[in-house]
Amino acid sequence: MTTVQDWAAPNPVTQNRSGLIGKGVDRYEGPLKVTGTAAYAYEVTPPAAPAYGVMIPAAIATGRIVSTDTAAAEASPGVYAVWTHRNAPEQGRRGAKVHPRSTAPARPALESERVTHFGQIVALVLADTLENAQAGANLVRIGYEADPPDVELSDHLADAGQPPGEQDVEIGAFEAAFAEAPVTVDDTWSTPIQNHCQMEPCATLAWWEGERCIVHTSVQMVKPAQHGLAETLKIDRDAVHLLTRYIGGGFGGKGQTYDELTLAALGARALGRPVKVAFSRQQMMHGTVHRPATIQQVRLGAKPDGTLTAMSLMTTTHCQRDGHFTEHASNFARSLYAAPNRLTGHRLARLDLPHAGAMRAPGEASGMLSLECAMDELAEKLGMDPVELRIRNEPDTDPETGKPFSLRQLVRCMKEGAQMFGWERRLPRPGQVRDGRWLVGMGMSAAIRGNFLLPAKASFTVDALGVITVRQGMTDIGTGSYTVLAQIAAETLGVPLADVRVEIGDSELPPAPGSGGQFGAATAGSAALMAGVNLRKAISELAAGDPGSPLHGGPAADVVFQDGVIAIGNRSEKLADLIRRAAPEGLTADGEIRPAEDARNWSQHTYGAHFCEVGVDPVTGETRVRRMLGVFAAGRIINHKTARSQLTGGMIWGVASALTEGNAVDPRYGSLINQDLQSYLVPVQADIGDLEAIMLDEADDKANPMGIKGVGELGISGAGAAVANAIYNAVGVRVRDYPITPDKLLTAMVAAGR
Ligand code: MOS
Numbered sequence: 001m002t003t004v005q006d007w008a009a010p011n012p013v014t015q016n017r018s019g020l021i022g023k024g025v026d027r028y029e030g031p032l033k034v035t036g037t038a039a040y041a042y043e044v045t046p047p048a049a050p051a052y053g054v055m056i057p058a059a060i061a062t063g064r065i066v067s068t069d070t071a072a073a074e075a076s077p078g079v080y081a082v083w084t085h086r087n088a089p090e091q092g093r094r095g096a097k098v099h100p101r102s103t104a105p106a107r108p109a110l111e112s113e114r115v116t117h118f119g120q121i122v123a124l125v126l127a128d129t130l131e132n133a134q135a136g137a138n139l140v141r142i143g144y145e146a147d148p149p150d151v152e153l154s155d156h157l158a159d160a161g162q163p164p165g166e167q168d169v170e171i172g173a174f175e176a177a178f179a180e181a182p183v184t185v186d187d188t189w190s191t192p193i194q195n196h197c198q199m200e201p202c203a204t205l206a207w208w209e210g211e212r213c214i215v216h217t218s219v220q221m222v223k224p225a226q227h228g229l230a231e232t233l234k235i236d237r238d239a240v241h242l243l244t245r246y247i248g249g250g251f252g253g254k255g256q257t258y259d260e261l262t263l264a265a266l267g268a269r270a271l272g273r274p275v276k277v278a279f280s281r282q283q284m285m286h287g288t289v290h291r292p293a294t295i296q297q298v299r300l301g302a303k304p305d306g307t308l309t310a311m312s313l314m315t316t317t318h319c320q321r322d323g324h325f326t327e328h329a330s331n332f333a334r335s336l337y338a339a340p341n342r343l344t345g346h347r348l349a350r351l352d353l354p355h356a357g358a359m360r361a362p363g364e365a366s367g368m369l370s371l372e373c374a375m376d377e378l379a380e381k382l383g384m385d386p387v388e389l390r391i392r393n394e395p396d397t398d399p400e401t402g403k404p405f406s407l408r409q410l411v412r413c414m415k416e417g418a419q420m421f422g423w424e425r426r427l428p429r430p431g432q433v434r435d436g437r438w439l440v441g442m443g444m445s446a447a448i449r450g451n452f453l454l455p456a457k458a459s460f461t462v463d464a465l466g467v468i469t470v471r472q473g474m475t476d477i478g479t480g481s482y483t484v485l486a487q488i489a490a491e492t493l494g495v496p497l498a499d500v501r502v503e504i505g506d507s508e509l510p511p512a513p514g515s516g517g518q519f520g521a522a523t524a525g526s527a528a529l530m531a532g533v534n535l536r537k538a539i540s541e542l543a544a545g546d547p548g549s550p551l552h553g554g555p556a557a558d559v560v561f562q563d564g565v566i567a568i569g570n571r572s573e574k575l576a577d578l579i580r581r582a583a584p585e586g587l588t589a590d591g592e593i594r595p596a597e598d599a600r601n602w603s604q605h606t607y608g609a610h611f612c613e614v615g616v617d618p619v620t621g622e623t624r625v626r627r628m629l630g631v632f633a634a635g636r637i638i639n640h641k642t643a644r645s646q647l648t649g650g651m652i653w654g655v656a657s658a659l660t661e662g663n664a665v666d667p668r669y670g671s672l673i674n675q676d677l678q679s680y681l682v683p684v685q686a687d688i689g690d691l692e693a694i695m696l697d698e699a700d701d702k703a704n705p706m707g708i709k710g711v712g713e714l715g716i717s718g719a720g721a722a723v724a725n726a727i728y729n730a731v732g733v734r735v736r737d738y739p740i741t742p743d744k745l746l747t748a749m750v751a752a753g754r
Pocket of ligand 1: 358
């Protein structure tokens with residue numbers, strides 16, 4: 001059994017002999033992407049001309065399909081088949097698992113006449129070309145019997161229940177402490193539905209080789225997708241070969257699979273040729289998952305000196321009627337600030353909306369938008385600086401569990417950030433700073449996000465050219481997995497980066513959990529490190545035992561790996577020479593990581609602090625982010641460049657959450673109103689001013705053998721609250737209904753007489 005103590009010994013990554021670890025290394029697959037030669041699932045070249053599937057989404061939120069008229073479509077040029085629930089091929093029953101060790105159950109498509117959300121896929125047209133499939137789809141007529149949809153979260157504040165298996169967490173006696181507190185904040189925030197808007201919609205290319213189904217698709221986790229498809233197709237798990245080599249964004253939305261995967265596989269089997277099926281941008285909004293809306297009540301009670309005595313964050317959110325996903329927006333508050341009396345929990349309403357699901361920093365991304373603004377309000381009431389208030393309430397140990405922190409540098413993030421940003425120039429009284437027509441303000445927020453390590457495997461091979469090949473069923477959703485794996489391999493085996501190949505995104509490779517929960521680099525990377533260490537050992541022993549090697553006789557433990565050369569003292573040879581002579585077929589070693597047995601003895605998170613300066617146009621209500629700085633403590637950084645991209649990308653999403661992003665529900669149809677990137681406002685380059693992310697130099701020795709942690713979800717956590725607090729500092733009114741669009745801000749300013 002592994003304990004964190006077993007990770008303490010130096011290893012090639014922590015020794016960083018060639019200095020590759022921490023450097024801003026260019027993306028391994030970057031040249032392929034910018035030259036258009038990285039083949040995404042839909043663009044992979046199949047072994048024969050493919051047929052094309054076009055999916056048809058339901059036009060009602062809830063009810064039944066009562067008629068399907070497919071005759072015109074079936075007679076349309078080039079159309080091979082039209083499937084609805086009436087004639088779809090047989091599939092595994094929803095939720096069923098035949099193979100006991102499958103990591104995901106069956107997810108059948110076109111199951112029944114029942115419609116449970118707008119945009120549910122209800123038919124598929126297969127044709128010889130995309131155009132003919134689309135033309136055929138336009139001729140399909142589906143008749144519905146619609147029930148009135150129940151889609152308003154605010155209707156369910158009183159009757160939303162506990163999420164399954166959960167209870168509120170209360171420490172001390174919150175209500176009594178809050179009632180007695182001399183200074184209090186009690187306010188409610190709301191956050192809207194958000195859509196992932198990955199650049200690459202979900203897409204699959206499938207074909208069959210005898211009894212084996214080959215699928216190229218776009219998913220974050222290889223094994224669950226492979227196993228779930230096998231259960232759906234009712235075939236052996238190993239009869240599905242799933243590949244996901246390049247992925248145009250995931251953000252949690254590709255943490256599960258959707259109907260296009262199932263339908264492409266079924267279509268290819270039925271037609272006996274490759275089939276491509278993709279979601280359109282519009283279909284993505286309803287046919288996949290979204291971040292659900294939340295309504296959050298925050299109550300804070302403090303002594304006049306700023307010491308929190310009572311703290312509560314209660315979140316009401318929603319999921320699909322048959323679902324159970326919960327946006328855990330209150331969870332982060334359990335580890336953030338000291339307060340002896342605490343109450344946190346969630347309420348979940350089942351609505352006739354599409355499926356809610358995980359989206360970048362699920363929980364923190366929504367939840368920090370309330371609590372971190374409430375802290376700003378409390379600081380103002382107390383006449384305290386917001387940074388000072390947070391430092392005053394910094395806990396020594398985890399405030400709920402009492403566990404020691406593995407490493408917590410939140411205060412350092414806030415202090416260094418304040419200094420770098422020029423926080424001392426902020427005027428506490430709002431509405432005091434003008435720059436031309438702009439009212440200017442500054443705001444800040446803390447950031448916290450959990451850190452995880454999951455079991456993973458990897459294998460490394462060195463060949464007769466001295467090239468190291470990394471093999472792992474990991475994914476790269478745009479985050480940099482390819483690159484950090486290459487760096488770890490190069491550093492571990494002492495070869496130049498150019499001599500590393502990385503093969504990931506394939507169900508036949510050693511399994512890794514994939515990308516999600518910002519655990520990717522730590523999890524996949526740690527397994528890679530282990531494979532690298534094991535391969536070093538194998539190479540060292542090979543050299544020590546080879547009479548033809550200058551290293552013959554060892555000691556094997558003293559072999560140094562650098563610049564493609566292996567050496568003991570002044571005896572050396574090229575790694576490639578050894579392999580060519582002594583193991584011409586190459587040498588392979590496997591590696592494996594598991595969470596340490598005692599990992600849960602520590603409270604382990606990543607931390608940061610956001611600082612933001614906005615300008616608000618008091619005539620139009622427009623907010624522009626002028627400057628933003630994030631300072632982060634997330635363990636040892638493997639690649640400064642890709643980590644910085646993750647952090648700034650998260651911060652940009654935070655800006656969007658504060659200012660523009662969100663989807664509105666049409667109560668008549670249970671649909672989301674914004675269905676493209678013209679109306680769903682993700683930020684573009686011109687929306688973002690001067691943005692910087694700084695990473696503290698640290699290593700968390702309780703996290704994994706490399707002391708690294710995740711950065712993919714930390715950047716968004718708290719970022720929007722810093723923007724909202726800056727808006728308040730600029731104009732002196734608070735809008736607690738995100739996003740803070742000009743209409744809401746102007747209305748609030750007029751109401752406040754500003
Ligand atoms: Mo994530 S939102 O856990 O991929």
